Amino acid sequence: MKIVSLCGMLGYGYEKKSLDVVKKMTDVDYIGTDAGSTDPGPCYLGAGKSFTNRNAVKRDLELVLPYAVQKKIPLIIGTAGGSGAGVHVQWTRTIIEEIAQANHLSFTMAIIETEVTKEYVKEKLRNGKVHEMGPGLKLTEENIDKCTHIVSQIGVGPFIEALKHKPDVILCGRSCDTAIYAAPAIMNGMEEGPAIHMAKIMECGALCAEPMAAADMMVATVNDKDSFTLEPPNPSRICTINRVAAHTMYEQGNPYFIYEPDGHADLREAHYEAVSDRAVKVSNCKFVKVKQPTLKIEGAMLAGYRTISIAGINDPVTISKIDDLFEIVKKFVAGQMEGKANPQEYTIMLKKFGTPLPGSVVPELPDCNMGIVIDVVAKTQELANTVCALCRSRLLHTDYPGRKSSAGNLAFPYSPSDIECGAVYVFGIYHLVDVDDLLETSKIDYVKVGA
Amino acid sequence: MMEKLNDIAVILRSKNAGPLSVTMDLIFKDKKDFLRVKNSNTLTQQAVGKAYGISSKMVDIVYYDIVNSIKITIPRRTISGNIDDDDVYGCQQQLPLANILIP
Numbered sequence: 001m002k003i004v005s006l007c008g009m010l011g012y013g014y015e016k017k018s019l020d021v022v023k024k025m026t027d028v029d030y031i032g033t034d035a036g037s038t039d040p041g042p043c044y045l046g047a048g049k050s051f052t053n054r055n056a057v058k059r060d061l062e063l064v065l066p067y068a069v070q071k072k073i074p075l076i077i078g079t080a081g082g083s084g085a086g087v088h089v090q091w092t093r094t095i096i097e098e099i100a101q102a103n104h105l106s107f108t109m110a111i112i113e114t115e116v117t118k119e120y121v122k123e124k125l126r127n128g129k130v131h132e133m134g135p136g137l138k139l140t141e142e143n144i145d146k147c148t149h150i151v152s153q154i155g156v157g158p159f160i161e162a163l164k165h166k167p168d169v170i171l172c173g174r175s176c177d178t179a180i181y182a183a184p185a186i187m188n189g190m191e192e193g194p195a196i197h198m199a200k201i202m203e204c205g206a207l208c209a210e211p212m213a214a215a216d217m218m219v220a221t222v223n224d225k226d227s228f229t230l231e232p233p234n235p236s237r238i239c240t241i242n243r244v245a246a247h248t249m250y251e252q253g254n255p256y257f258i259y260e261p262d263g264h265a266d267l268r269e270a271h272y273e274a275v276s277d278r279a280v281k282v283s284n285c286k287f288v289k290v291k292q293p294t295l296k297i298e299g300a301m302l303a304g305y306r307t308i309s310i311a312g313i314n315d316p317v318t319i320s321k322i323d324d325l326f327e328i329v330k331k332f333v334a335g336q337m338e339g340k341a342n343p344q345e346y347t348i349m350l351k352k353f354g355t356p357l358p359g360s361v362v363p364e365l366p367d368c369n370m371g372i373v374i375d376v377v378a379k380t381q382e383l384a385n386t387v388c389a390l391c392r393s394r395l396l397h398t399d400y401p402g403r404k405s406s407a408g409n410l411a412f413p414y415s416p417s418d419i420e421c422g423a424v425y426v427f428g429i430y431h432l433v434d435v436d437d438l439l440e441t442s443k444i445d446y447v448k449v450g451a
Numbered sequence: 452m453m454e455k456l457n458d459i460a461v462i463l464r465s466k467n468a469g470p471l472s473v474t475m476d477l478i479f480k481d482k483k484d485f486l487r488v489k490n491s492n493t494l495t496q497q498a499v500g501k502a503y504g505i506s507s508k509m510v511d512i513v514y515y516d517i518v519n520s521i522k523i524t525i526p527r528r529t530i531s532g533n534i535d536d537d538d539v540y541g542c543q544q545q546l547p548l549a550n551i552l553i554p
Contacts, residue, residue, distance in 0.1 A: 038470055041532030041539040134471030135509075135526050245518045246478060253468045253524040255515040272517070303534055347534060357546065377534045426533050427470050 001188055001222040003030045003181055003198075004233075008205035008214030010035035010060050010077065011052030018206075018217040019063055021233035025219075028073050029188075031064060032180040034203050035092065036079025038298060038430075046148050046300030046425025050082035050091060057092070062099045069107045069168050076159065076170045076180050083298075084174030085149035086115045092171060097449055106450035107168035112159070113443040114152045114173035118144050120441070121297060121429065129434040131294070143428040147299035150429060152441035154295065155261035156192075159183030162444050169449070174298065176260060177203040181220070191225050193287035196265040198228040200258050201247050201282070208247035209237040227283035229275060238278035245272050261296075261438055263289040293438050299429030304347075305381040306421035307388035309374040311395075311410035316365035318409050321400055322372070325409070326350045329394045336390055346378035346387045372410075377424050388418050456494070457549035459484055465548075467541035470531035474524040475548055485519035491553050499523055502547035523548065 004022055007014040010033045022028060040051040050057070068075040081088025089111060096109070121144050124130050130139050144150070151174035160183050162170050172180075181199035186192055198220050201208050206216035209232045216237065221229045230239045248267060249255030258265040264287070271284040313319050330348055337343075353371035374391045378384035396410045435441070457463055462478035479485040488494055500507035503525055511524040527544075529536050538544060 038531070039467055039540045041536075042470070043532060133469065136471060136530055242518055246476075246520060249476060249515055249518075249520065249522055251466050251468060251474070253472060253474050253511065253522075254513055255520070255522050256513070270517075306534075349535065351537060424534060427530050430470055430530075 001029045001185070002027050003032065003184060003202070003220050003222070004028055005181065005202040005205050005218040005220070006031060006033035006064060007060065007216060008034065008203070008207050009037065009052065011057035013056065013060060013215040014205065014217050015234055016063065018232070018234040019067070021235070022217065022219065023067060028071070030074050030076060030184040031068055032076040032078070033060070034078050034177045034180060036082040036084050036088070036174070040082070042300035042425045042427045045083035045085060045151065045298060046302065047423060048085060048087040048149060050088060052082050054095065058095050058099065061095060062103070065096065065099050065169075066103045066105060069105050072168065074163065074166075074168060074170065074184070076172070076184070078172050078175040078177060078180040080171055080173060083149070084114060084151050084172070086113055086173070087149070089113060089171060089173050096169065096171065100450040104450070106448070109169040109171055109447050109449050110162035110165060110167040111445045111447060112154070112162055112170065112172040112175075113445075114154050114158070114175065114441055116150050116152050116297060116441050118147065118150065121150055121299070121433070124433040131432040133296070133430055133432060137427065137430055139429060139431050143301060144299065146301035147428045148302065148425070150297055150299035152295045152297050154442055155179045155438060156183040156186055157261075157438040158442035158444060160187045161439060163187050165446055167446060178258065178260065185222050188222070189225055190222050191287065193265050193285040194226055194228060194283065196258055196260060196287065197248070197267060197270065197282060197285040198222070200265070201230060201244060204247065204250065206232050206234065206237055207250070208244050209239050210243050211237060212243065213237070223281065227281055229279050229281045231279035239280045241272040241274055241280055244280045244282065261435075262293045263287055292434050294432040295435050295438070295441060296432055297429055298427065300425040301428035303424045303426045304377040304379055305384045306375070306377045306424045307381070307384040307418055308376070308421060309388055309392040309412075309418045310414065311372050311374070311412050311417070312369055313372065313409060314369045314411060315405040315409065316367065317402060318405065319366050319370045320364070322350070322352065322370065325395060325398045325400065328398055329391050332394045333387055333390045337387065341378075341383055346376060346383055348387060348391060349375040351375050381420060381422070385418065385420065392417055453552040453554055455549060456488070456551045456553055459488060459553060463545050463549050465542055465544040467527070467531055468524055471527060472524055473527050473541040473544045474522060475545055477521040477523070477548075479519040482519055485516070485521075488521065488553050489514055493553050494521065494551065498551055499525065499548065502551055
């Protein structure tokens with residue numbers, strides 16, 4: 001069995017010549033792609049937008065979709081629309097429908113929704129079924145209420161359930177990256193350990209190859225129930241033991257364990273073997289089932305609205321005094337806002353770029369320029385705009401003894417100088433919940449796409 | 452001779468491992484460089500904790516011998532995307548580690 005990973009992230013691109021190589025293969029069984037991540041931050045989940053670009057996502061899909069549908073190779077998409085809430089799934093569904101229409105395609109699509117209700121999470125919290133994943137984020141009913149979208153990150157179970165219905169496309173909400181590739185392998189008899197290990201390495205596309213690239217394809221061949229072989233379709237890349245083994249540790253806390261909703265893969269005894277100068281065979285990964293399965297849930301809540309102003313400073317004295325000057329600015333703004341806004345309603349931050357690295361020898365007067373961002377987050381956009389404008393104008397003209405560049409302290413690269421960034425979201429939920437059934441948060445629909 | 456980790460490792464990278472943690476990979480060119488660091492007893496939880504200003508109990512160090520690598524995971528200074536965050540992907544958090552001196 002052969003499984004193809006389209007790229008590390010739908011919308012980040014892949015090389016057409018790699019797809020041409022794949023099209024010449026006669027034994028491709030599944031094509032998968034991950035389409036989301038929490039790495040770009042909580043804003044996209046909170047706002048219901050994708051961090052990937054619509055045109056780029058459409059390009060990546062329209063090259064492969066007609067081929068996959070015509071050849072009856074199921075195309076599996078995980079964490080649709082970047083964050084995998086209902087609105088993100090819908091966003092991707094519309095793109096798929098447009099491609100189907102333009103190419104006169106007709107096929108069945110399984111849609112797995114994995115968004116959960118606030119009541120679902122509150123119920124888990126009340127019953128002591130919520131677990132923290134790290135310090136700094138306590139789950140409260142208040143925060144649950146503040147979340148705009150809450151998603152559950154599902155594992156292989158719902159994918160396997162959907163695959164049983166033999167859809168042409170699976171479009172899934174928030175899911176483990178591994179589940180996209182492990183599900184078809186497990187369904188066809190592969191052991192869960194090697195299936196998860198294989199999926200973990202290939203989910204970033206050709207990031208496990210040399211030269212590495214998330215923006216290219218990877219092909220995995222399931223040799224038997226215990227082993228798989230990775231080989232990039234792009235002839236200008238190779239897989240080596242070193243790259244493949246090194247990629248196993250990418251983006252996760254421990255290189256020997258991969259945690260999944262129903263247990264963990266144990267890679268301590270994994271065996272890597274170069275079967276050619278560009279293919280690596282991997283075997284001997286175990287899976288340890290857990291007694292109490294869990295699903296990770298993620299929720300983002302509104303934290304305010306942001307306005308920023310970007311500027312450069314070239315005067316060495318101003319640079320050396322910037323922190324003190326900014327304190328003057330903050331006091332001035334507090335005075336100006338008296339009676340207009342509560343100090344709790346806005347936060348002023350100064351972000352500095354070009355500051356000396358720790359341990360480096362700094363001359364008293366730096367011989368370089370500094371970039372700054374005046375960063376204001378407030379309860380309303382209007383308040384953020386007002387506070388940022390006051391900070392910007394005051395910092396521009398703050399005087400100090402010995403000041404030489406007295407016509408203005410800041411070089412603004414843009415007019416307008418102040419940029420509205422809109423709503424700011426923060427993670428309110430990033431927790432594990434105990435589940436009775438690994439499919440309890442999934443709703444699977446089978447729809448007809450195209451004429 | 453004391454050398455910075457940054458000068459010994461061929462890869463020294465950081466990245467979010469979820470929005471609450473940042474994980475750092477040190478990959479060495481060969482077993483010799485890897486063992487120099489591993490056996491130096493310098494790259495301890497205490498040393499990493501001190502470099503990042505956090506408790507040593509929060510530092511997780513795993514030696515990944517098969518690819519001459521070391522993985523270090525610590526909690527993020529603030530949750531990814533919080534209003535006081537300055538590195539959402541966590542991929543530029545390697546500097547304090549890079550500056551640790553190894554005999």
